Structure formats: C-alpha cells, structure tokens
Amino acid sequence: MIDDILDRMTLEEQVSLLAGADFWTTVPIERLGVPKIKVTDGPNGARGAGSLVAGVNAACFPVAIALGATWNSALVERMGVALAGQAKSKGAAVLLAPTVNIHRSGLNGRNFECYSEDPMLTAALAVAYIQGVQSQGVAATIKHFAGNESEIERQTMSSDIDERALREIYLPPFEQAVKRAGVMAVMSSYNRLNGTYTSEHPWLLTKVLRDEWGFDGIVMSDWFGSHSTVATVNAGLDLEMPGPTRDRGEKLVKAVRNGEVKPETVRAAAGRILTLLERVGAFENTPDLTEHASDLPEDRALIRQLGAEGAVLLKNDGILPLQKPGLGHVAVIGPNAAEARVMGGGSAQIAAHYKISPLEGIRASLSNANSIRYAAGCRNNRLINVFSGEMRVEYFKGQNLTGSPVAAEPANKGEFFWFDLPSPELDPSDFSARMTAFYTPTESGEYIFGMTNAGLAKLYVDGRLLVNGYDGWTRGDNYFGTANVEQRQGVHLEAGQQYQIVVEYCSSATVEEGINLTAVRFGVEKPLGEADMAEAVETARAADIALLFVGRDGQWDTEGLDLPDMRLPGRQEELIERVSAVNANTVVVLQTGGPIEMPWLDKVKAVLQMWYPGQELGNAVADVLFGDAEPGGRLPQTFPKRLADNSAITHDAAIYPGKDGHVRYAEGVFVGYRHHDTRGIEPLFPFGFGLGYTRFSWGEGQVSTTEMEPDGITVTVDLTNVGDRAGSELVQLYVRPLAATVERPDKELRAFAKLRLAPGERGRASLLVKPRDLSYFDMETKAFRAAAGRYQLLLAANATDIRSAITIENPREWIGKTSDRFI
Template sequence: MPDKDYDALLEAMTLEEQVSLLSGASFWRTAAIERLGVAPVKLTDGPNGARGEDFSGGIRSAAYPVGIALAATWAPSLVEEAAADLAREARSKGARVLLGPTVNMHRNPLNGRNFECFSEDPTLASAMAVAYVRGVQSQGVGATIKHFIGNECEHERRTTSSQIDETTLREIYLPPFEAAVKEARVACVMTAYNALNGVHTSQNHWLLEDVLRGEWGFDGVVMSDWTATHSTAEGLLAGLDLEMPGPTVHRGAKLIAAARDDAALAGAVRRSARRILALADRVGAGEQDDLDTERAEDRPETRALIRRLGAEAAVLLKNDDRQLPLDPARLSRVAVIGPNSAKAVMFGGGSAQINAHYSVSPLQGLRQALPGVEITHAIGCPGDRYLPLLDQPVEIRFFEGVTMQGDPVLVKQGETSEFRWFGPVAPEVDHLAFSARLATTYEAPETGAYEIGLMSAGTSRLYVDGVLVLDAWNGWSRGQSYFGHGSDERRTVLHMQAGRRYEITLDYACGDGLTTTLKAVRFGLRPPSAKGSLEEAVALAKEADAVIVVAGLNDSWETEAEDRASLALPEPQDALIEAVLAANPATTVVIQSGSPVQMPWADRARSILQLWYPGQECGHALADVLTGRAEPGGRLPQSFPAGPEGLEGVMQRPDRGASVPYDEGSFIGYRGFLRRGDRPAFPFGHGLGYADIRFGESRVSATPEGASVEVVLQNHSDRPGQEVVQIYLRGAEDNACWLRAFRKLRLQPGERGEVRLDLTRRDFSRWSEEDGEWREMVGPVEILIGRSVEVIHNTHMVDLAGSKHCFAMSQTAGSETLR
C-alpha cells in the first residue's frame, strides 16, 4: 500500500484508534480496527522453532538447532535454508512475525542465553543474521532481530545498565543489527531489557532514532521486549513503535490524554501507527486470517534438514589416532553412557522452548545406526538440575479464585507434570486470580527411596496419597526458576514399593501478588536407579569395543533470565568421564551445551565432539557423525576457555540496579585471549574433519572496493570433506586481530578447489570515536589465512598508503600458531 493510502487511512482513524495500534491487543497479537479493515498481526517465539501462542505444551512444532549451532556450521546458505523452513513453521501457527534471530554477542561465556545467540565475533554473527533474516522473510514472514542492545548478561537484565563506549558498540555489538537492516531489510527490531549507558534501550533516542533509523535507514517496526516498555511519551518520542505484550500498561488512555495536548507526541503516534500498518501489509496480514488455528506439520523434508544441520554444526574438537569415525565392521559391543545419553537435549530454556514433534536420543540414534552391534547403556550419574518430570498424562482442573472452591471452570490433560502460562491461560480462566489442582496416578517401577521435588511461580503444595509432603504455599519465596518469577525447587525423599500405585495431587494458586505475568508449576520424581551408577558405567565401558559418553548441560542449566554459576559441568559428570576414560581409552566424549564448559579431562580423551543442542534429530545427527555417514562440519563460533582465569571481569554477576562496565572494549573472545597471551582450551574457528584437506598457495590483489584473497585447497584423502577458509586482519596499532571473511568449501577425494574472498575498505577500518566515523588502520596490516584464529597457513602484508592499498606480496608457507 503506497504512503498516500496510509495517510488516508490514518486520517480516517480517531486518535484512540491510532493509539490502539501501538501496543499489543494480547500477548501475541497486535490490535485490529475492524471498521477500517486493519488486520491484527500474530507473533510467535522463537529462534529455534515456532511455538505458537501456548507457552507450555500446545501444538507440536519442529525443533531446529539453536543459534550457536547454526553459527557453528559457518554456512550462511544452509542457515538461510533452515530459516526459510522455520518461517513455514511460523505460518503453520498462523503467525506473520517470528521473534528471532537473537544476535547478542558471546561476551560472557556464562550467559544463560548464549545458546540462542550466534557468536563472539561480529563478522560471523552478521553473516548468520543476514542469512537467517533473508530465509525467514523469503516466505513472507517478518523476522525480528533482538535484543537491541547490550543484553550479554541475563542475571538482573531488567535492572542493569550496560556501559559500552561507542567504539566498542560500533566494532562489536552493533554490526549484526546493522547488517540485518542494510543487507536483509529486517522487518522488526526488538529492544533489550537492560539500559544502555543509563538509558533504557526502549527509550534511547540515540540508539533508535539517530543510529537505527537515521544512519542505517531502518523503516520497520521497533517493539519492546515483553514488559520492557517503561514510559508513555518518552519511549514513543525515542522511536519505540510497539509496546509488548498487551493489554497496554503505558499507552492506551495515558497516551491518548497526553497526545491531545502535545502536537509532537501526536505526530509520533501517527508515525508509529503508519509503521504498524506497513508491517501488516508487508507480511500479508488480512482480515480473513485464521489466527486461532495452529497446525502441527511434521514434514519429511524438515526432518531431513534438521538432521543435516545437526551434523553440519557438530564440532570435532579432538580426534587423536583417528579414533573417529567408528568402523561398524570392527565393533561387536558399544557402551553408550552419560546423563544425556538416553534423552534428546534439543534446546535451551526460556522462550526458546517448544513442544517438539518428537525427539531422537543419542541411544536411539546409535541403535538404529549400528543394527548389528550390541549397544549397552548406563546413565552413570544424574545431569538434571531439577528432578525429572513425570512423562505421563496429568489432569489439571482450573477454579475461579485462589481457594479451589466450587466446580472447575476448565479441565485439561497435560502430557507431563509441568504447566507454564505466559499471559492468558484459557478464555474460561481469569489469569490474574485462579487456582488449579493437578492429579495423576504413579506406579512405582522399583522399591526404594524416591526423590520428589516441587517448584512454582505462584503458591503450591504436593500430596502423595492425601499426605502433604512438600509445601511451597506457606512461606513461599522467590528463587531462580521461571525467569526469576518462581521458587527454588523443594525436595524430599519417599519410600515406595514396586508395583504399587500412588495418587499424586498438587494444589496451585496464582493471584496473591506473587506473580501475574508468568504462572508455572511442576513436580518431578526420580526412582532410585535413575540416579545412575558409576560402577555400572565403568563395568560396561571395560567390556566395550568403543564407548560414547554423552554429557553436558540442558534447558534447566542454560536458560533465559539466569546465567550459569560456573564453567564446570554439573557434578559429578567430570568424575564419570574421568572414570570411563581410565576404564577404556577407546572412549569418545560428546558434550551437549550451548556455551563453553571446562574439560579438565581433555588431555586424556582421544576424541571429543561438541554437539550443541541440535534439535529433534539429535540422536540421528550424532550417529551420522560418529559413524562417518556425515562429516563433522562445525567450527567453533566461540572460544572455549580452559578455565575462568582472565575472564573474571566479564563473568561477574552484577548486583541489582548495577552498571555493567564493558571495560575490555573490543577485546572479547579470541581478541581477549590474544591480547592477554592466554591459550584457550580450543580456539575460535577450530574444528576437525575426517578428510585430509590442506591449504596451498594464496594470492592477494587490490580491487576498487578493497582487496581480493584467493586460496587454493586440496583434498589429499579418499573421502569427501570440507574446510572453512578463515581470513583475519591484524593491524599494527594495537595488534588486534579481526575475522573479516570466511567460506566453507566441500571437496571430493583428490579434488583441488579455489576460494575467492573479497575484503572491503570497511574491513580494513576501525571506528574513530574522535572523528565519529570509520578510519582505515594506520600502518601495515597482515592478512592471515588459516583454519582457525590460531592455525594460520599463509600471511600477506598490506601497506595502507593514503587512499590506495599497496600490497607486499610476501607469503609465509606452512602452519603457525598466532600468538
């Protein structure tokens, strides 16, 4: 619709109607104006799957690899393909806008949301952001890049201010957003919870108007993160178009009254309303849209794509003696061990969680991949932060008011012993004041001491056979669960007898002021044998031809609104890995996490595979890589430190209301390691393959835009493989090193290939805060060509003389470590 039609439409609106467009009508929908044919737009989380409107349970959806896994592919074309498929998932939920991608930087390795983000490097993150946005928007769905900006810490994210100087912003944190706007014309930008330099990002005029719209030319919608609007007039005048979620807190009648007497504010209302109208047209929102019907579309092509993505993202960190891939012909017995071995850990926690169509565990995947091999299994040790949910039907009855009196207003069946509601629960339920009773019958599989746990956002109490065993009702207190709205888990131990059926009931209430935005309750139960046995694991390992240990984190350890407390694996996983390695050297350690973990046993492990959270095809993707059906295609998008030394500043948990100083400036990740002279456990860009691909000669030549780098590679093995050519620049000024270009190349056995990568003048520049613009680096610049930031094969010197590039064609052959 051309601008003149928007003008006519806006003229036909009352001020009240214009204002109604500037906040959500509900948690996931914008407002409609039926008399003028203005349709609502439905939004959905999130970056690794389209959940729909139900925050817990709900219609099933495809679970894709998380953001860090997508970035680990170093393959923008593949990420674009995945994002296009994800957009089709969004359409199946009736949504026109997807709340992703998340492009905050991996500054803090303990950030609870690192799994959702791409990288510590702005060049890699920018390439992934552009690919993701293009893929989503190729299907007519609007992408929402988030969180703008400085949300690199989840702990106290709502109360802290990220203190970032402009040079650091321009060089590290702004580039993915800038690229998404300029190169992919992203539809929406979501502001962050935190403040930037003392001003909330949702009302930061410099950020939203001067930079985003003024410099970059953004013409889409700026929305707040959920409940992160803090003012009526200030946010709107600063450029915040849409307050989410609805119903409004800061706009509505407040904004109408203010705009009647303020021409500038009324003009801002009109501009933002225009942008909401333009978004609805851009994504094809119409009056006939069926927003209530959500479909579960389990497509074969999506299954195959997710499986391929999982293998492309897997990073082979170590492979001494070519222990991998496994040769099925030489195997009679394989032991699969570890807390993540018999369950599929698909994604992290928070808004990234979805109700997946299905899940394939590592144990299932290996059993299918090795049909002629005996597969033994042991948990070894627990890995859950909270006691496991009951995976069986649980009835829930909802009551009006908080005392569970009268007849229930709604009865539903859940698939597990957890219920979460973000916003409305159901039309029949007053989500501001309701109570519920959960009930199920549990048949004990064995005799012994069972652990049982309870936690809730709201008050709760749990009964077994009518006896109160856990009380989070009297003396309820806020803990770390459920985005900081819930209590910590309360536990007890009960003796149960095998074969006996136990009636478990739970009372829950919300409405006493403890929580109104997010309501949740869960109970977990663990039989004695589910704790695992170190002795059993070691015994199986000793008898096996090969051992696969699958350890790591999960969605309770890495989650939105909370940061991890340590780089270490949860106890006692390190002890399990050490014991299994001692029992059988033919052990491969597989780590699932969305961020780095310490590996004190790494020197003793022959092979280590970083699997990330690869989505619903978890076990199949793992089996493909371990058996050599697929190449481990991943390279690290984040440095893996050996320990916390040197990172104490960025990992410090801020106090409530504190400033978070980004004192390290642009030297996060690998730049920080190089500056400090520290050696990470595994460097940025690192990853091994099964093929023997070697770097050959390289050439550098000047172009009108900057420079062109050509690199020759050859596959010297009898199997196909791939390598990622990485181009870094190192300036003489402060010895800073920057990834500026990369390309993944696939080669058949014996094949020789050539990669050409172009560098722009911006690539040879650093931000000058004094001049307020990009300036070319002073002095000679090294062009470093390698397979990681540490393993450099060829170097060229570039002398930046005036406005022209003069190239010294010196080349260093062979490999070196960049230090």
C-alpha cells in the same frame, strides 16, 4: 494506502495499534479493514500461541550456537525459509528471531541462543537467516537491541558499554541486518544501556537505528520490557508487547492531549505498524490465525544435515569415524545418552514433533543392536525430572479452589505455563487449579519430589503435604525469575504401590513490576548413586568402545539465569575419569550451549561437541560417529582453558556479573579471541577450530592488488582435498594492523569461505576485504577510521593456525560514516 488509513483514524485508533491485543496478536481496527496478525517465538522453531511447554507440535531446528558452528550461510538461509513455513503453520506473520547478542562471558544463560563471540560471523548468519525467513513473506525480528549478554538482573541491569565497543562488537549484527537484509522488525532488550532502558533510549532507537542506519520497520518491546508511556513513544518504540496495554491506551491519548507526545509521533509509529501488515500481506489476505502441526520430510532432512554440519570434532586420536564392520561391543553411557537434549530453555522452547536420543540413533544405525549396552552412570539435571503420566486438571475461579470447577482437562506432563486458560471465565490473576495424578514406582527406595512455581502451590502425596511452595514463597531462579527456587523433599516409596499426587496451585495476589507469569512444575525421581556409577564403569570395562554422552540440558542453558561456572554439573567429570580409566577407547560427546573446562581431555580418545541440534539429535550424532556424515563444524566461540581466562571474568564484580545495578564492559573490544590473541592467553580450543575426517593442502594466498581500493581487495587461496573421503574446510580471513595509534586487537575476522571437496578435488576460496574492514571506530570523530599504512591479511584455519600472511598498503586514510549504506 497507509496514509489514507491513517487519515481516517482517530487518535484513539492510532494509539490502539501501538500495543498488543493479547500475548501474541496485534490490535485490529475492523471499521477500517485493519486486520490483526500473530507473532511467534523462535529462533529454533515456531511455537505459536501455545505455552513454553505445550501447544501444537513444531519442527525443532538446531539452536543458534550450533548454527554458528556451521559457518554456512547458505544452509542457514535454507533454515530461514523452512522456519517461515513453520511460522505460517502457526498462523503467524512475524517470527521473533534471530537472537544476535554476543558471547561475552561464556556463562550467559542464552549463550546457546546466540551465534558467536564475533560480530562478523554473527552478522553473516543473521543476514542469511533473515533473508530466508523474509523471502517467504514472514517478518523476522532481530533481538535483543542491545547489550543483553547476561541474564543476571536482566530486567533492570545497566550494561555500561563505551561507544567504540558498541560500534565494533555489539551493534554490527543489527546494523547489517538493517542495511543488508532489510529486517522488518527489531526487539528492544530488557536491560538498560548506559543507564537508560533500551525501550526508551532515543540515541539507540532513533539516532542510530533510524537516522543513521535507515531502518523503516517496527521496534517492539521484549515481553513486559516497556516501562513508561511518554519516554518509550518519544524514543522510537512502536509496539508494546504483550497486550493488553499497560503503558499506552488512555495514558498515551492523555499524553498527546497534554502535549507530552506529538500527534505526528503517534501517527508515524502507527504508520510503521500498518506498513508491517502490508509487507507480510495481511491486507491482501486476511490472516488465518489457526494452528496446525507441519512435519515435513524436507524439514527432517535439513535438521539432520544441520546437526552434522554444526558438530565440532575437538579431538580425535584416530578412533573416529567408527567402522561399523567389526565394531564389537559398544557401551553407550551418560546422562545425555538416553535423553534427547534437543534445545535450550526459556522462550526458545517448542513442543517438538519428536526427539531422537543418541541411544536411539545409534541403535538405528547399527544392524546388531544387541552389541549395545547402556548405563546412565549419573544425572546432570538442575531440576527434579518432571512428572510424566496421565493426570486431571481442574480450574476454579478465585484463589482458594472453592466451588465447582469451571473447566477441566487431561494432561500428561507435570509442567504448566499458562498463557491462555481453558475458559474465558478464568482470570489469569485470580484463579486456582488442582492437578491429580498417580505414580507407581518400579523400585523401592528413597525418591525425591520437587516443585517450582510462579504463583503459590502445595504438593501432596497420599494426602500428606510433602512440598510446600506456598508459605514463605519468594522469587528465585526459575521461569525467568518469576518462580521460587525448586523446593525438594525425599520420601520412601515401595515398588508396585500406587501413590496419589495432588498439586494445588493458585495465582499470586501480588503483581510485581516486570514479568508476571503463572506456572508450576513438579517432578519425582529416584536419585542415582554409587551403584549406578559402578554399573556404568563395569559396562564400559566390558565394551570395545565407550561412547560417553555428557553435558547440560535446557534447565542449565536457559533464559532467566546464568551458569555458575564452566564445569560439567553433577558427577559427570568423575564419570569420564572412571570410564576412561577402564576403557582406552572412550569417546566423549558433549552437549552444552557454550564452552566448558575439560580437565579430563588427555584421558579420552575423542571429543565431539554436538550442542543442541534439534529433533534429529540421535540421527545426526550417529551420522557423525559412524562416518555417514563428516563433523562439519568449527567453533564460533573460544573455549578457554579455565573460566578465569575469559576477558569478562575478573576479581571485579562490577565487570561481571554486575554490581549495584550496573555491569561494566571494561574489556571494551577485547572479547573472545581478540582477548586471547592480544593478551597472549592460550585457549583450550581456539575460535574457528574443528577437525574433520580428511586432510587438505593449502596454496599461498593471492590478492587482486596490494593497495586498498574503494571497492576492496579480492583474496584467493586454492585448497586440495588430499585425503580419501569428501570433506569441508573453512578459510578464515583476519585483518591485522601493523601500526596503530589506538590499542587494537591483534587481528579481527573480516571474511570466511567454506569449501566442500571430494577426494583429490581442488577448489578456490575467494574473499573480499573492504576499506571498513581495516578500520576501528574513532571516538573523537564518531566515524570508522582506517589509518594510512600497512596491514596484513591473514588466511587461517582457525584463530591460532595462520596459513598465509599477505601485507597490503592503505595508501590514504579512509573515513566511514555510520550512515554509510554499503558496509
């Protein structure tokens, strides 16, 4: 059927398939019965065509690092199935997920959106996620291919990575997604790879992806990530997104006529687009692109289960789980206590069905809610709290707010991110809008108004220009680098008095290379000071237990900018110090998208890392704290003692964050625990670490043979739950070469198994090690090579806790081609 359609297409029609119709849909060809399909952002939900801050509600699942912490492929596959249902509820046939870039620095703004520092763990979870999504007839899109481990200058930066590091660390998740999961789509990254944009990189997109790995799906650009006509098509980029086209259309037709692009190249790319439509069933059933909210009880239960399964207990001096009977007075303190920080920022954002804060979850879990006292203590938000309340928005043609509005609509949040405008008469590059709202403070005092805008804007309070986001506007660090740095201004407000807030916005007249967006965000807050800190301390002093909720939020952990350091922002470290000084039973609950430094660690009784676990945050937290569920997580990323211990952090800016448009991955394959183990640098918490609420005894590891065979070696170990409650234990298998002709990591993760056992129950973990698991990528032969000789198979509870070491022999050198189908 595909060839028949292609035969009947004109060149112009074939070309039309190679760019989006708009922000979210492909181009249809009605005369040939070719429908259009919709794509939707993931990976922790399915947003649909709504903006990043609005749209139809959707189920909000845990972020990827929280999934990485589960080490539970079966559960992640179940999430993939659920997400496919969510995508269908938004009329979408393609989910733009999963994200499988590697945790390199710990400062990457999208660290939360990626699974792990380890390619094997990343690949295992990505394969499960893809298989779940695609089992329901929805295409998954693995991203970002490749070398996108930082958000700094991400649209132009060249990630300079040698081929060995690429083959061993950064490409395996993509390789396994193709070879094991049959992923239907790949998204190229914004950055350049060794000097060439990935969207026009023939070695990456054609030689490696298609010729070596056998990928037969589509390659699409990241949004606005295509920079050329001829180079992208010839390199293997099938679909330019979003539409309408900038680089294709008549430009590509002309390039074919001029002989710069072969007609068969266009036909092959168009054929892959048609094949995608066929695979998602678009020819059989015309896609219904309408959107609706789908809030299913089974999704709620799965999100809650995933939240607990990914929770990592980092420290426990016997205080957890808390016993509800006789618990006494509980102080719930911190900037993340009453706020539900359920997801990171950027394109992963969705409009969640609901968000349960830790305070709400704890109150629901305890029968005596009167025993709970709450105090914030301090703030941790990077931007001023967004305005919340009724407002009216009027839209005008042109950029001067003149004439009668062509559209008007109500809103209840002071953040607007326009993918689609409310009237077809409005031009996204030539419109203006006026937002009118009223604010009545409950306390008198100094308030701060803040605004950031992609485009130009001014904020007035009772007719007075207070925040000027117009004069001297320059690009800053918000909205993927398209908006200015937040402008702030303080003003005294009286309690009970109503103030009119007017924001006047106009789209920018200047269109720059790269992403161009229209957005504005404004807010108001009363700063917290010493009195609020003192209130939190006194609340803790009067309590039997202090539960301290600290960390970051989606303004810090976000696409578009990297973190400044690994410290808790604001006065949170001071809050921990002062609370723990007056209450010996202090439990810290962290919410971050990656590692942090913990100078206060020795002063608290317990530390629980919850990440951003989705809409059931508060319930999952309460489940773990009170023992209704165990903390099932293990770290998917090393937590260094200090930022300087990370392999990417040196005195050379060219290694991180980059210099003169290049960031050099000088550490090679020594990323994460590979760096700490091999260089002898003790971590704060090692890769794979996590405590539980029960105890396990381990037997000695056994192997099916002590000589590597073509089909591999099976390794088994028996575990027994010797505690008094059910729990899970994670068995990690590392390979250590005992002799090597090239520098290799001390050990590398090659398999894992997670067992859940009842008290007294015995179980067996079975793991398979194959010849490639002994190998490294040989730069001379351009193949994976396992030298003959001795290797150790290490069974471990984490990267520094080895329980068994078994020596095996590789009797003869093994060479694995990059095109081998079985890996």
